[in-house]
Amino acid sequence: MVVQRRTAAGFATKILVITLCARMPAAHPEGYIEAFANFYRDAADIIRAHRSGGAIEAGRVAQVPDVIDGTRGVKFVAAAVESNAAGGAWTAARFR
Secondary structure: OEEEEEOOOOOEEEEEOOOOOOOOOOOOOOHHHHHHHHHHHHHHHHHHHHHHOOOOOHHHHHOOOOHHHHHHHHHHHHHHHHHHHOOOOOOOOOOO
């Protein structure tokens, strides 16, 4: 949705209002919870579309982590544990 607002100087500007992802004002403490709600909603929509054979929006799919993202996270944690065991020495996560 696009709304038109007047600035303090009286100029009319068009502003794109994103209602799908932004239910809270910027920097609101509840925005953290809303981020997870958006993530789960997107994941559920993608799963539903996949099961029903419907179209899946590429932009929304790109925002949801996949198996590769999960693998990289596990490798990062493993490298952190290894680094700790080595007294804090630098340990490469070895992403491949």
